[in-house]
Amino acid sequence: MTTLAQAKSANSTTHIARYEKKILEAQQAVSQLPGDDYYGNLLGVIHRPGWTTIAEGLFFEALVDTIHARARELADLHIRLKEASESVSE
Numbered sequence: 001m002t003t004l005a006q007a008k009s010a011n012s013t014t015h016i017a018r019y020e021k022k023i024l025e026a027q028q029a030v031s032q033l034p035g036d037d038y039y040g041n042l043l044g045v046i047h048r049p050g051w052t053t054i055a056e057g058l059f060f061e062a063l064v065d066t067i068h069a070r071a072r073e074l075a076d077l078h079i080r081l082k083e084a085s086e087s088v089s090e
Helices: 004-031 036-046 054-088
Strands: none
């Protein structure tokens, strides 16, 4: 018969393995985000003569604003996750 301590230990191991998988998947997803070269290339593109129409420019600007907002949110989530995980172990 399984004791409560054994059940908790097995459950904890299962949870840790699941959390580890999720952390590694998040790390992989973040590593796929473009780096400085990507943004440098965009800066070059927007300076080309006749690059875009007014309507396309508005669409482009909305996308850049959304990327910026999501990047700030993602950075904040990383900070909060670290703080929360560290507070549990204290």
